[in-house]
Amino acid sequence: MPFRRIRDLIEAALAELPQTPLLAAFSGGLDSAVLLHALAQSESVRARGLRAVHVDHGLHEESELWARKCRDFTNAIGVELIVRAVDVVRGPGLGLEASARRARYAAIETLMAPGEIVALAHHRDDQAETVLLKLLRGAGPEGIGAMRPLRRLGRGFAWRPLLLLPRAALREYAEYHQLGWIADPSNADQTIDRNYLRMQVMPRISARWPEAESSIAQSAAWARAAAEFIDAEADRALARIQGLDPSTLHFREWLALPTALRDPVLRRWLRALELPEPTHFQAAELVRQLGEAGEDRQPCVRWPGTEVRRYRDLLHALAPLQFPPLDWVAPFDGQPLSLPLDVGALHLQGADGSVRLPAPLQVRFRRGGESLRLSSGGRTRELRDLFQEAGIPPWKRGRMPLLFDANDRLVAVADVWLSEAGAELLAPLDARIVWTTADKGARPGGGHLAIDLADVLS
Incomplete structure (x- = not known):
């Protein structure tokens, strides 16, 4: 019945x-x-x-x-x-x-x-x-x-x-x-x-x-049993090839995965980052570009809500970026300064709270040709070379605020590098620059972008 x-x-x-x-x-x-x-x-x-x-x-x-x-x-x-x-x-x-x-x-x-x-x-x-x-x-x-x-x-x-x-x-x-x-x-x-x-x-x-x-x-x-087996293998593979930054993957290791694992690993990675996943065509295009691009190239595949870029040995997954206009300029006296788009904010942090500068600095974004003499001494360095040696991906460079003095000398690159002139300016105030971004929060002393100067100068 x-x-x-x-x-x-x-x-x-x-x-x-x-x-x-x-x-x-x-x-x-x-x-x-x-x-x-x-x-x-x-x-x-x-x-x-x-x-x-x-x-x-x-x-x-x-x-x-x-x-x-x-x-x-x-x-x-x-x-x-x-x-x-x-x-x-x-x-x-x-x-x-x-x-x-x-x-x-x-x-x-x-x-x-x-x-x-x-x-x-x-x-x-x-x-x-x-x-x-x-x-x-x-x-x-x-x-x-x-x-x-x-x-x-x-x-x-x-x-x-x-x-x-x-x-x-x-x-x-x-x-x-x-x-x-x-x-x-x-x-x-x-x-x-x-x-x-x-x-x-x-x-x-x-x-x-x-x-x-x-x-x-x-x-x-x-098919369900096969999918569950692939899921378990994909979890293990992702743990193996993910970079120290969760938004990165070692691209050669990803390409070397069996075909049955490559797509589920990609989708697991993106889901964990809360980024939209690609169509099968877009995933195949990513594989093609990574396989064909030379070492000096920086392939990027985009779909709505997501960009996957290669820089050196890593794939980077991120939401589509906007870049500040080249003519954007603002004075900075140490008090919180909101930067354009989603680039964040700057302020000076002293031992007892916020600090004001005796004379305002000018904040703008990279236009090319900038250089500075680091606070640790040594010769004047091209900013382009510092970025490359520090391994900062190209798409992050144009979103980092640059601070200039009245003589148009570059005194600081966000809270990552400080010039000799910048160090002399901040030392009497016992203050440091803090760059806060929406995705990373406050990063005093450079946070995830802090650079070991010994590595840069070696």
């Missing part, structure tokens, strides 16, 4: 889960109605704590009526229902369906208690459709692995106990228990890819290959 089949499947899956409450995602459609009803019949589920959430996307004129019907359903089976209305905003490159899904999951995550498990009603037919959609989009093992039975979601987990069951088994259950459910007319819209697959493609495949859905689901399980 369909009741026993679904009940037994849920009870067996529950035994593998942490002893935490369940939150059932309830659209009111057939699938979620079956899942919620079956959960509500389980004494072990009731003992854990069970509630349901219905997300009203506001995309259909009867959405408020659907919410009332969902409440009637949950009242009848004695389950608390939370209704959340959301505004569906179309994200860049996302269709309405994907944007609604993003809004739905975001709403559900806000309701989750720590460790709580969200029960979702996806079944074997959904899994087969997902695999085909991923294949048509050129996905690798991670995508073809499709939906996991259990995965992290927000502060808890997303759980899909029905993935092994076909849609027909859920319909049998609903008809046996005379459940009422909502028929969303959008499910018949064949302009939506998933609906087209469900209504036009899968029936033809199943007519020729009756076990197709089961076989596709099995392939997804194999």
